[in-house]
Amino acid sequence: MEYRRLGASGLAVSEIAYGNWLTHDAPGCVAAALDAGVTTFHTAAAWGGGAAEAAYGSAFAGLRRDDLVLCTGVFWPEGPGPNDAGLSRKHVIASLEGSLRRLRTDYVDVYQLLRFDYRTPVAETFLALSDLVRQGKIRYVGTSEWTAEQLLQAHEAASRYDVPLIANQPHYSMLWRVAEAQVMPVCERIGVGQFASVPLAQGVLTGKYRDGRIAAGTRAAGAAHARPLLMPELLERVELLRGVADDAGLTMAQLALAWTLQHETVAAAVVGASTPEQVTENAKAAGVRLDLDVLTRIDHLLGSFVQTDPRLVWSPPAFSA
Numbered sequence: 001m002e003y004r005r006l007g008a009s010g011l012a013v014s015e016i017a018y019g020n021w022l023t024h025d026a027p028g029c030v031a032a033a034l035d036a037g038v039t040t041f042h043t044a045a046a047w048g049g050g051a052a053e054a055a056y057g058s059a060f061a062g063l064r065r066d067d068l069v070l071c072t073g074v075f076w077p078e079g080p081g082p083n084d085a086g087l088s089r090k091h092v093i094a095s096l097e098g099s100l101r102r103l104r105t106d107y108v109d110v111y112q113l114l115r116f117d118y119r120t121p122v123a124e125t126f127l128a129l130s131d132l133v134r135q136g137k138i139r140y141v142g143t144s145e146w147t148a149e150q151l152l153q154a155h156e157a158a159s160r161y162d163v164p165l166i167a168n169q170p171h172y173s174m175l176w177r178v179a180e181a182q183v184m185p186v187c188e189r190i191g192v193g194q195f196a197s198v199p200l201a202q203g204v205l206t207g208k209y210r211d212g213r214i215a216a217g218t219r220a221a222g223a224a225h226a227r228p229l230l231m232p233e234l235l236e237r238v239e240l241l242r243g244v245a246d247d248a249g250l251t252m253a254q255l256a257l258a259w260t261l262q263h264e265t266v267a268a269a270v271v272g273a274s275t276p277e278q279v280t281e282n283a284k285a286a287g288v289r290l291d292l293d294v295l296t297r298i299d300h301l302l303g304s305f306v307q308t309d310p311r312l313v314w315s316p317p318a319f320s321a
Helices: 029-035 047-059 089-103 122-134 148-160 183-190 224-229 232-248 252-261 276-283 292-305
Strands: 003-005 012-014 016-019 040-042 069-074 108-113 138-143 165-168 193-197 266-271
Touching: 003 266, 012 016, 012 069, 012 266, 016 029, 016 276, 029 047, 029 276, 047 089, 069 089, 089 108, 089 122, 108 122, 108 165, 122 138, 122 148, 138 148, 148 165, 148 183, 165 183, 183 193, 232 252, 232 292, 252 266, 252 276, 252 292
Parallel strands: 016 040, 016 266, 040 069, 069 108, 108 138, 138 165, 165 193, 193 266
Antiparallel strands: 003 012
């Protein structure tokens, strides 16, 4: 495993991070990640109704806490009430307290604001975060899927309230390069590093959906996110990447992860897995450097299927609670 500094901070994270959004009940995966040298783990309060955090709390029992970089986040609904979602002071503090209980820890290394909240002033959120930082419950703060303009607002509030804002988590893969045009340049300017999420495009870039069907028992079977990507024309292009991966001595998953890690602002690629074997395979993408010929072939094969429109960075305008 290789490690990188996150943004302009001194925090070292593993190039491959493990996230348990859809895989919090996958036995053996956390142990395989630890065996492979993964130190950075992502989860969120709302995932699985808290079950994702609780799974990590059990998995990490007995481990040296300072060896881990635990990242959790807040925004999505955690209950039916009007204050059970978003980034209000009330919800941010209540959500973090619940996260700490489930994770069985006294602090979170990176606390992530998982979407921009149009209903709450940015200053209110960051003042609450400042209090939590001073209390020792948060070490650093991150965002996820914030636009460049929103990140500048966050940077200004973080500077005003002495909040260590060091991370952003965009969707980023060979197919989805929306963050490159505006978000990544702004992040580089303000000292924010990237946790690249969905780097395998919901498994499409592994080549396992070559016939366009989602098999029962796979992670994508329980999520609608992969289905728009199962276009025959796109799957044909993805299948051509198999030759590029073979020539590079990589699996298709390793090629996709290595591609994501080539961007200089990306500190880690966040990926889940259904089996320990997948975790081990994914971890081998760390430290891989792709030459210009490989990168050029990838761009040529994927062509117009690559999405780059910066307007596709999106946060929901409101919840109906």
